[in-house]
Amino acid sequence: MELFPPMPLAEWRDTKETLHRFAQIVGKVRLAASVRRNHWWNVPFHLTGRGITTRPMGQVDGNPIFTIDFDFVAHRLVVATVDGGTVSFPLLGQSVASFHRELLNALGALGVRVEIAIPRPFDLPDADRPFAEDFEHASYDPAWANRYWQVLSQVALVLEEFTARFSGKVSPVHHFWHTFDIASTWFSPRVVDQPPQVDPVTREAYSREVVSFGFWFGDAAFGEPAFYSYTAPEPAKLADDPLTPASAEWLVRNGSHLAVLRYDAARAEADPRAAVIAFYESAYQAGAVRAGWDVAASACPGGITDPCLAAPPP
Structure with missing residues (x-):
């Protein structure tokens, strides 16, 4: 399988917009039925x-333990309970409205009772339209859906490899349904004193200093896939530091600087995987050093923290 196959947003935009809303529906079920984590x-x-x-959820809220999986090989949504019950339905041919209806029916058939608190898209142009009324988004190209998953899988392993370098508090490599990106975030123990008006989602996400690394497929504001990194809060003169490879750049997005390596630029490198890791490392060094992190103390070469194991044999 080709590493980082072509993923031009223009060629699968309609499928992406539909899938994004499918993912938000399932993600909001996960939000309602899982134990809150930091x-x-x-x-x-x-x-x-x-x-x-979604991973297993339920139990603490009186529901059976259940999972919801997108299968991008058979192109089905699969809802399963720990006692072996399974209901699935095809992803192809669904509008957002019919997907929403089929999912609720599947959950009900398995004895799962979940109420989505806000059954509308989050931070999308049609955020005022209920999922149950969205018949507009109904595109699903199986080939592009499968490639989306393939690219996610490849990027996830690159992020896992890069994240092995850090011994501090670090998030899993995970796929966010609200922004449709995949990311891993490294944390400083320093608390961020945010203004009272900051919304509760942001307050919890950025309650500590972070450097985050990820990949997204492009959107209306940036019409192509790209690898990215940012530091929050942003230290002074962050964008003065160089990035690797030479095609990477600092961009201003939402009032702060974002390190960006365009997907096609990474694909053009002699060793795309190494180029992405070098990009993340350069962005980390810029953010962590400028923010005053103890970079040496949190280093974890080869994923090893034990100095005896890390030392070469005599």
């Missing part, structure tokens, strides 16, 4: 060998 780590999807999963 920085919302309970909410994102994780990768599987056939797609993405």
Whole structure:
């Protein structure tokens, strides 16, 4: 399988917009039925060998233990309970409205009772339209859906490899349904004193200093896939530091600087995987050093923290 196959947003935009809303519906079920974790780590999807999963949830809220999985090989949504009950339905041919209806029916058939608190898209142009009324988004190209999952899987392993370098508090490599990106975030223990007017989602996500690394598929504001990194709060003169490879750049987005390596630029490198890791490392060094982190103390070469194991044999 080709590493980082072509993923031009223009060629699968309609499928992406539909899938994004499918993911938000399932993600909001996960939000309602899972135990809250720091920085919302309970909410994102994780990768599987056939797609993405909510992971097990339920039990504490009186529901059976259940999972919801997107299968991008057979192109079905699979709802399963720990006692072996399973209901699935095809992803192809669904509008957002019919997907929403089929999912609720599947949950009900398995004895799962979950109420989505806000059954509308989050931070999308049609955020005022209920899922149950969205017949507009109904595109699903199986080939592009499968490639989306393949790219997620490849990027996830690159992020896992890069994250092995850090011994501090770090998030899982996970796929966020609200922004449709995949990311891992490294944390400083320093608390961020945020203004009272900051919304509760942001307050929890950024209650500590962070450097985050990820990949997204493009959107209306940035019409192509890209690897990215940011530091929050942003230290002074962050964008003065160089990035690697030379094609990477600092961009201003939402009032702060974002390190960006365009997907096609990474694909053009002699060793795309090494180029992405070098990009993340350069962005980390810029953010962590400028923010005053103890970079040496949190280093974890080869994923090893024990100095005896890390030392070469005599």
